[in-house]
Amino acid sequence: MFTETEIGRQKRRIENVMRIFFLVMTSLMIIPLLLIIGYLLYKALPVLSLEFLFENPKDNMRAGGIWAPFLGTIYLVIVSLLVSAPIGVFAAVYLNEYARESWFTRITNLAVVNLAGVPSIVHALFGVGAFVLFAGLGESILAASLTLAIMTLPVIIASTTEALKAVPMSFREACWNLGATRWQTIRRIVIPNSISGILTGVILQVSRAAGETAPIMFTGAVFYKAIAEGNLFAYNIAEQCMALSLHLFTISTQVPDVTEGIPYGTAVVLVGSVLLVNAAAIVLRIYVRTRKKW
Amino acid sequence: MENKIEISGLQVRYGDKTALNRISFDVHKNEILGIIGPAQSGKTTFLKVINRTLEFIPEATVEGTVKLDGVDIDTIDDVYELRRRIGMVLPLPVGLPLSIYDNVAFAPRTAGLRTKSELDEIVERCLQQAALWDEVKDRLDTLGTKLSGGQQQRLTIARALSHQPEILCLDEFSIAIDPVTTMRIEEVLKTLQTEMTILLVTNLVQQAKRLATRTAFFLNGDLIEIDTTDIIFSDNPGSQATYDYVNGTFG
Numbered sequence: 001m002f003t004e005t006e007i008g009r010q011k012r013r014i015e016n017v018m019r020i021f022f023l024v025m026t027s028l029m030i031i032p033l034l035l036i037i038g039y040l041l042y043k044a045l046p047v048l049s050l051e052f053l054f055e056n057p058k059d060n061m062r063a064g065g066i067w068a069p070f071l072g073t074i075y076l077v078i079v080s081l082l083v084s085a086p087i088g089v090f091a092a093v094y095l096n097e098y099a100r101e102s103w104f105t106r107i108t109n110l111a112v113v114n115l116a117g118v119p120s121i122v123h124a125l126f127g128v129g130a131f132v133l134f135a136g137l138g139e140s141i142l143a144a145s146l147t148l149a150i151m152t153l154p155v156i157i158a159s160t161t162e163a164l165k166a167v168p169m170s171f172r173e174a175c176w177n178l179g180a181t182r183w184q185t186i187r188r189i190v191i192p193n194s195i196s197g198i199l200t201g202v203i204l205q206v207s208r209a210a211g212e213t214a215p216i217m218f219t220g221a222v223f224y225k226a227i228a229e230g231n232l233f234a235y236n237i238a239e240q241c242m243a244l245s246l247h248l249f250t251i252s253t254q255v256p257d258v259t260e261g262i263p264y265g266t267a268v269v270l271v272g273s274v275l276l277v278n279a280a281a282i283v284l285r286i287y288v289r290t291r292k293k294w
Numbered sequence: 295m296e297n298k299i300e301i302s303g304l305q306v307r308y309g310d311k312t313a314l315n316r317i318s319f320d321v322h323k324n325e326i327l328g329i330i331g332p333a334q335s336g337k338t339t340f341l342k343v344i345n346r347t348l349e350f351i352p353e354a355t356v357e358g359t360v361k362l363d364g365v366d367i368d369t370i371d372d373v374y375e376l377r378r379r380i381g382m383v384l385p386l387p388v389g390l391p392l393s394i395y396d397n398v399a400f401a402p403r404t405a406g407l408r409t410k411s412e413l414d415e416i417v418e419r420c421l422q423q424a425a426l427w428d429e430v431k432d433r434l435d436t437l438g439t440k441l442s443g444g445q446q447q448r449l450t451i452a453r454a455l456s457h458q459p460e461i462l463c464l465d466e467f468s469i470a471i472d473p474v475t476t477m478r479i480e481e482v483l484k485t486l487q488t489e490m491t492i493l494l495v496t497n498l499v500q501q502a503k504r505l506a507t508r509t510a511f512f513l514n515g516d517l518i519e520i521d522t523t524d525i526i527f528s529d530n531p532g533s534q535a536t537y538d539y540v541n542g543t544f545g
Contacts, residue, residue, distance in 0.1 A: 100352045101352050170384075170386070170388045171388065171390055171391065173347070173350075173384070173388075174384070174388040174390060174450070174453075175390070175400070175404075176347055176350065176377070177345065177347060177377060177382040177384070177454075178377070178378070178400055178401040178404065178453065178454075178456075178457065179374040179375065179376075179377040179378035179401055179404060179405065179457060180374070180400070180401070180404045181374060181404075184404045188392075188400070188404075189390060189391065189392075192391075193391055293391035293437055293439055294389075294391050294437075294439035
C-alpha cells in the first residue's frame with residue numbers, strides 16, 4: 001500500500017537536492033563573515049588592550065591607540081541620530097497616521113525611497129554645499145553629523161513606516177469608533193505597539209553612521225587631531241574630529257610603516273562596536289516578541 | 295413616535311461607485327431597527343455615515359442630510375462627542391492590545407474620566423451587559439486580544455456600551471459567536487432597548503425577525519422598503535424582492 005512510486009522517489013530526490021542547495025547558499029553567506037572577523041581578531045590580537053582604546057595615535061599615527069577617532073565616531077553617531085531620529089520618526093508618524101493619500105504624500109514617499117538609494121558621496125557633496133558653506137558651519141562635527149543625519153533620515157522614515165504599518169488598521173478603527181482622536185489612538189495604541197520596531201530601525205542606523213567615510217571626509221573629519229585622553233568631552237561640536245572609518249583608511253593607505261596590528265585593531269573596534277549596538281537591537285526584538293500582544 | 299435619526303436623500307459614493315442611492319427614512323427612538331440585505335447593499339456604509347467614520351475613507355463622498363435629534367450631524371463640531379453618542383460593534387471582533395479592563399475603560403478615559411471608582415463601575419456594568427463579566431471578572435488584567443473570538447466580540451460590545459451611547463449599532467455582530475452566546479446577547483439587546491435606540495445590521499433574517507421592531511431592506515444601495523417587522527416578514531410585504539429575500543428564494 002505504501003510502496004514508493006517513481007514520482008515519489010523523484011520528489012524525495014529533488015527535496016534533498018534543494019535542501020542542500022539552500023544550505024550551501026547559507027554557508028556562503030556565513031563563512032566569509034566568520035573568516036573576516038576571525039582574521040581581523042587574529043591580526044589585531046598583538047595590539048588590542050585598554051590602552052589601545054584610550055590612547056591617542058602617536059608618532060604620526062604609526063603607533064599608539066585610537067582614542068581620538070573612537071571618541072569622534074561616537075560624537076558623530078550621537079549628534080547625527082539626535083537630529084535624524086526625532087525628525088524621521090515624527091515625519092513617518094505624520095505620513096502614516098495623519099496624511100491622506102494625495103500627490104504630496106505620494107511625492108514624499110517616492111522621495112524617501114529614492115533618497116535611501118542615493119550614494120553616500122552625493123550626500124557628502126550636499127553636506128559640503130548646504131552645511132559647511134551655505135549654513136556657514138565650516139568643517140565641524142555639527143556639519144558632518146547633519147550630513148550623516150540627511151543620509152540616515154530616509155531609512156529611519158522607511159523603517160518607522162514599516163513598524164507603524166505592522167499595527168493592524170482594525171485597532172485604529174476601533175479607537176475612532178470609540179470617539180478617540182487620532183492623537184489618542186497614536187499615543188495609546190499605535191506607538192506602544194510599534195515602539196520596538198521603531199527603535200530597532202533607529203539603532204540599525206548607528207552602524208551606518210559609524211561606518212560611512214565619504215559623508216564625513218569633506219564635512220568634518222580630519223586626518224589627525226590630538227585630544228585629551230580619557231576625557232569624554234574632549235571634542236567641541238563646532239570643531240573637527242577624527243573618525244574611526246577615516247582613520248582606518250588613512251593608516252591603511254596613506255601612512256607608511258604603521259605597526260602591523262594597528263589597522264586591524266581599529267577595524268576590530270569599529271566592527272565590534274557596531275555588532276554590540278546591533279546586538280542591543282536584536283535583544284530588544286526578542287524581548288518584544290516574547291510579549292507580543294496579539 | 296419620536297424620531298431619533300432622520301435620513302433624507304442620503305447618497306454615498308466611493309469614487310464613481312454608488313454605495314447608497316438617495317435613501318430617506320426615519321429611525322424611531324428606542325426601537326430596534328433591523329437592517330437586512332445581501333452583501334454590497336450599503337448597510338455598513340450607512341452605519342459609517344452615522345458616526346462619521348466614513349470621513350476616514352478618502353474617496354468617499356456624501357450628499358443628503360442625516361439628523362440626530364433634529365441636528366444635522368455635519369454641523370456637529372465635536373465629532374468625537376458624536377461618536378461617543380453612538381456605540382459601534384463591527385462584524386469581526388477587535389480586542390485592543392490592552393487589558394480587558396483598559397479595553398472597556400478606553401472610551402471613558404479618552405473622554406476625560408479619571409476617577410477609579412467610576413471606571414470600575416462602568417467596566418463591571420458593561421461587561422455584565424455584554425454577558426462576559428462572569429467569565430473574566432477574575433482576570434481583568436489579562437490582554438483582551440488573548441480572549442477567544444466569541445469573548446472578544448462580547449468585549450467589543452462591552453466597549454461600545456462603555457461610553458453610554460444613545461444609539462447602538464451592531465454590524466453582523468454574531469458572525470464570530472456561538473449560537474448560545476448569540477441568544478444571550480439578543481436578550482441583552484431587548485433590555486437595552488428601553489435605554490437606547492438600536493440599529494441591527496444582520497445577514498440572519500431570522501435574527502431581525504426575532505428582535506426588530508421594524509425592519510429595513512437594503513438592496514444594491516437602494517432602500518427597497520422599511521416597515522414593521524411583522525409586515526416585512528408577512529406574505530405580503532411591499533415589494534416582491536423583500537419577500538424573495540426574506541424567504542430565501544432571492545437571486
